[in-house]
Amino acid sequence: xxxxxxxxxxxxxxxxxxxxxxxxxxxxxxxxxxxxxxxxxxxxxxxxxxxxxxxxxxxxxxxxxxxxxxxxxxxxxxxxxxxxxxxxxxxxxxxxxxxxxxxxxxxxxxxxxxxxxxxxxxxxxxxxxxxxxxxxxxxxxxxxxxxxxxxxxxxxxxxxxxxxxxxxxxxxxxxxxxxxxxxxxxxxxxxxxxxxxxxxxxxxxxxxxxxxxxxxxxxxxxxxxxxxxxxxxxxxxxxxxxxxxxxxxxxxxxxxxxxxxxxxxxxxxxxxxxxxxxxxxxxxxxxxxxxxxxxxxxxxxxxxxxxxxxx
Amino acid sequence: xxxxxxxxxxxxxxxxxxxxxxxxxxxxxxxxxxxxxxxxxxxxxxxxxxxxxxxxxxxxxxxxxxxxxxxxxxxxxxxxxxxxxxxxxxxxxxxxxxxxxxxxxxxxxxxxxxxxxxxxxxxxxxxxxxxxxxxxxxxxxxxxxxxxxxxxxxxxxxxxxxxxxxxxxxxxxxxxxxxxxxxxxxxxxxxxxxxxxxxxxxxxxxxxxxxxxxxxxxxxxxxxxxxxxxxxxxxxxxxxxxxxxxxxxxxxxxxxxxxxxxxxxxxxxxxxxxxxxxxxxxxxxxxxxxxxxxxxxxxxxxxxxxxxxxxxxxxxxxxxxxxxxxxxxxxxxxxxxxxxxxxxxxxxxxx
Numbered sequence: 001x002x003x004x005x006x007x008x009x010x011x012x013x014x015x016x017x018x019x020x021x022x023x024x025x026x027x028x029x030x031x032x033x034x035x036x037x038x039x040x041x042x043x044x045x046x047x048x049x050x051x052x053x054x055x056x057x058x059x060x061x062x063x064x065x066x067x068x069x070x071x072x073x074x075x076x077x078x079x080x081x082x083x084x085x086x087x088x089x090x091x092x093x094x095x096x097x098x099x100x101x102x103x104x105x106x107x108x109x110x111x112x113x114x115x116x117x118x119x120x121x122x123x124x125x126x127x128x129x130x131x132x133x134x135x136x137x138x139x140x141x142x143x144x145x146x147x148x149x150x151x152x153x154x155x156x157x158x159x160x161x162x163x164x165x166x167x168x169x170x171x172x173x174x175x176x177x178x179x180x181x182x183x184x185x186x187x188x189x190x191x192x193x194x195x196x197x198x199x200x201x202x203x204x205x206x207x208x209x210x211x212x213x214x215x216x217x218x219x220x221x222x223x224x225x226x227x228x229x230x231x232x233x234x235x236x237x238x239x240x241x242x243x244x245x246x247x248x249x250x251x252x253x254x255x256x257x258x259x260x261x262x263x264x265x266x267x268x269x270x271x272x273x274x275x276x277x278x279x280x281x282x283x284x285x286x287x288x289x290x291x292x293x294x295x296x297x298x299x300x301x302x303x304x305x306x307x308x309x310x311x
Numbered sequence: 312x313x314x315x316x317x318x319x320x321x322x323x324x325x326x327x328x329x330x331x332x333x334x335x336x337x338x339x340x341x342x343x344x345x346x347x348x349x350x351x352x353x354x355x356x357x358x359x360x361x362x363x364x365x366x367x368x369x370x371x372x373x374x375x376x377x378x379x380x381x382x383x384x385x386x387x388x389x390x391x392x393x394x395x396x397x398x399x400x401x402x403x404x405x406x407x408x409x410x411x412x413x414x415x416x417x418x419x420x421x422x423x424x425x426x427x428x429x430x431x432x433x434x435x436x437x438x439x440x441x442x443x444x445x446x447x448x449x450x451x452x453x454x455x456x457x458x459x460x461x462x463x464x465x466x467x468x469x470x471x472x473x474x475x476x477x478x479x480x481x482x483x484x485x486x487x488x489x490x491x492x493x494x495x496x497x498x499x500x501x502x503x504x505x506x507x508x509x510x511x512x513x514x515x516x517x518x519x520x521x522x523x524x525x526x527x528x529x530x531x532x533x534x535x536x537x538x539x540x541x542x543x544x545x546x547x548x549x550x551x552x553x554x555x556x557x558x559x560x561x562x563x564x565x566x567x568x569x570x571x572x573x574x575x576x577x578x579x580x581x582x583x584x585x586x587x588x589x590x591x592x593x594x595x596x597x598x599x600x601x602x603x604x605x606x607x608x609x610x611x612x613x614x615x616x617x618x619x620x621x622x623x624x625x626x627x628x629x630x631x632x633x634x635x636x637x638x639x640x641x642x643x644x645x646x647x648x649x650x651x652x653x654x655x656x657x658x659x660x661x662x
Contacts, residue, residue, distance in 0.1 A: 047473065048473075145610075262482055
């Protein structure tokens with residue numbers, strides 16, 4: 001990295017050419033400071049409250065009684081984890097979770113494999129239409145789902161009647177849809193990642209007569225795990241978070257957890273006592289896998305987010 | 312420095328040779344001779360990735376593009392065309408089964424969508440709320456990035472927490488806020504502490520502001536993220552220089568730092584706008600179906616027309632109109648992203 005990173009704010013202190021004294025460090029911090037300290041504290045406090053109060057509320061409400069939540073209590077009046085045991089019978093959350101894990105997990109694995117091979121060819125080989133494909137990858141991400149929902153539905157229904165394969169209402173229909181929708185972005189993430197890999201190892205292997213496929217599996221894949229993980233996680237999130245397609249293309253037994261929660265929420269009002277406490281518990285259960293994935297792989301994911309800017 | 316294709320190829324070969332083991336060298340020269348005839352003209356090399364030059368046409372593993380390519384053609388491109396075709400048909404639940412033989416009615420769906428449906432209204436709501444959300448998110452995101460750019464105790468934790476609203480699945484965000492914004496919910500209870508009567512948030516005119524607020528809550532961290540990565544590319548010398556000049560924090564921010572952020576901010580604005588315009592899940596989960604008239608955004612209208620009223624042709628026409636709507640920001644976005652960074656790989660979004 002050299003001297004460029006020496007005074008960069010993200011470089012660890014040890015990288016500096018001569019170890020900076022505490023005084024020097026303070027001077028550096030002073031120079032790099034962008035906001036006066038009081039303003040800094042105001043901004044940080046305000047934003048933390050803004051961002052975290054609703055998040056805390058999910059947890060507090062999930063350990064509160066349904067009645068207290070319905071009456072607008074923020075702090076839990078009684079600590080009870082009953083909601084977490086009740087939700088499994090109130091709503092078919094278990095089936096939803098299994099479906100979501102199977103579909104989103106399958107999409108993540110296959111998408112990661114396909115995107116690394118596709119990106120490898122796009123980055124390392126020249127062919128007619130290469131730039132068109134790259135541009136297409138970016139464009140395809142931004143096509144609204146509502147535009148594709150109906151035609152995909154019609155296409156899958158037609159496949160059912162002409163080929164005799166039932167796709168609508170099965171997990172396979174969702175799997176195919178999510179896999180394809182995840183591919184452009186995941187591939188783009190891999191393209192940006194592979195561009196940063198040195199070519200020397202591949203060249204050496206190629207000179208030794210290794211086939212492109214062997215180079216991909218033996219050299220590229222082991223070297224690009226962080227990128228592969230990121231593109232897999234984004235594919236997983238797409239499958240886990242989707243409501244649009246899952247609301248149309250599933251039956252009760254193939255419903256994902258997103259639709260299960262949405263229907264649960266939509267049927268609360270107008271009935272007897274709404275079970276809001278349980279609903280918040282269910283919401284938290286749906287959010288946990290995503291938040292855990294994010295916390296574990298945060299460092300890689302943030303880079304991926306800025307790469308193409310798609311949730 | 313002028314580099315001819317030949318010279319660059321030689322340099323590459325040298326680099327490769329230094330990495331390859333000694334006994335592989337003869338193999339290299341043969342591979343190069345039969346694998347890759349000398350380029351006929353320098354222009355052929357333009358726009359090619361660096362690694363491509365040393366491999367022959369013969370062993371390019373283009374078949375690896377096939378699985379992903381076939382999927383994208385069948386599940387994205389074909390439906391895209393199919394959507395255009397359906398938008399010209401009178402397709403409803405009765406004709407869906409034999410959709411191929413549904414009556415072809417030209418642009419009637421478009422005429423109906425523009426004159427008899429609430430499409431124009433929905434476009435207004437969608438664009439208005441997306442612009443509003445994006446404009447409010449901008450200062451929040453910039454402030455958050457400026458505040459967390461400097462080292463302080465607990466900065467890592469703060470950065471992680473800032474991203475939580477963005478990371479939560481949209482259907483969870485919708486469900487939670489739907490609960491909080493109930494007439495007797497915690498939202499109104501908190502407002503009552505300040506002596507404000509909140510009223511209805513999920514119905515009637517205030518639902519629009521509920522949507523704007525929740526969307527801001529969930530999407531500002533994205534702008535924060537892009538601005539933060541932009542801030543990190545500001546050289547240390549810039550900070551040193553403005554300190555030497557004795558610039559105050561506002562002067563420095565306004566005239567030194569902000570110009571650096573123009574690119575990331577532009578990009579963040581475009582992507583944020585596209586996210587809001589295309590967001591179906593949040594209004595759908597927050598308000599349910601049918602949506603209140605004030606939050607009948609474009610994706611929800613398209614969905615209801617198609618899958619509640621079963622006017623498939625009309626719905627497809629609306630979807631095509633929405634594609635035209637996002638085409639302009641999308642075009643700018645595509646121009647802003649550098650496609651082929653060639654030699655300096657690794658860097659991503661540029662402006």
